[in-house]
Amino acid sequence: MYSLEGYGMKVKIYVPEIECESCVKLIERKFKAVQGIESLKVHDDSADITYDESLVKPEVLVQTIKDLGFRADVRPFERKTIKERLKDLKANKTKYELELKGISYAFATFLLLVLLQVTAYFAFLKNIPNFISVYGWWILYLDISVVALTAALWHFSSYKAKITCMVGMMVGMTFGMQTGMMLGAVIGATNGFFTGALVGMILGVAVGAFAGKCCGVMGIMEGMMAGVMGGTMGAMISVMMLFDHILLFMPVFILINIIILFGLSYMLFEEVVENKEVKKVKIDFATFASVCVIVTGVLFAIILYAPKSLGVGFI
Structure with a gap:
């Protein structure tokens, strides 16, 4: 879930509701206002974030995505048949x-x-x-x-x-x-x-x-x-x-x-x-x-x- 990358921590946050380019832009725009973000890469069902641990915690990153209406967690979501x-x-x-x-x-x-x-x-x-x-x-x-x-x-x-x-x-x-x-x-x-x-x-x-x-x-x-x-x-x-x-x-x-x-x-x-x-x-x-x-x-x-x-x- 977490890993070191250079001088920052890297976390993968799973977001199953990312469905289009508008969702990606919405998440990227939201994180521009968050201090401590060094890099952000949004994929089809997740977001890879490198951040400064002294400025922001992973719980805050997860909540930031949730505030947009998406489900978000550092663990993959289970989808039952x-x-x-x-x-x-x-x-x-x-x-x-x-x-x-x-x-x-x-x-x-x-x-x-x-x-x-x-x-x-x-x-x-x-x-x-x-x-x-x-x-x-x-x-x-x-x-x-x-x-x-x-x-x-x-x-x-x-x-x-x-x-x-x-x-x-x-x-x-x-x-x-x-x-x-x-x-x-x-x-x-x-x-x-x-x-x-x-x-x-x-x-x-x-x-x-x-x-x-x-x-x-x-x-x-x-x-x-x-x-x-x-x-x-x-x-x-x-x-x-x-x-x-x-x-x-x-x-x-x-x-x-x-x-x-x-x-x-x-x-x-x-x-x-x-x-x-x-x-x-x-x-x-x-x-x-x-x-x-x-x-x-x-x-x-x-x-x-x-x-x-x-x-x-x-x-």
């Missing part, structure tokens, strides 16, 4: 307590939504002609989409840590795209392209901007652009496939989107949560379920009462 991660989950469930809680929240909330909708059906929705055949599948996909998106956003919001621009833009883009795509597709099938694209785009932009703000304006822009694209494309997919085996297509479509959201949560755990300085924020079941119920209720009302284009509502 999915198989190793599953073994770790079985051996150390307390470490993954929050993730396991999120899964239980998601299943419980999904059952709550179904119960509320069944109650609403027998109370007044059964008077709508062909309600089950016209809206049944789409309400199911709406429930799954809202719960999956809320669970992913809940997991992301439950950890507070500095996030690099690259990771932050990925977060904003994924949330914006999948929110717009999933909800736009459902509402596009029940109400047509105009309503589906409008609702999907607005929600995708809002969620993408909210998630992307973790890394500033770059993440916000990435999230908003993804929301515009996902919202319009989601509605377009369902309208174009409305009479072409869409009910066979949708399970695969929804499943792939859920896998993408799972991949995002997995990436966040690898890149952010393994950082020992991360702070956990408690978000209880009542908050999680309330968000799902309110969002689903509003979208449910849009499906029933918002304008419908010609040709929809027959699948």
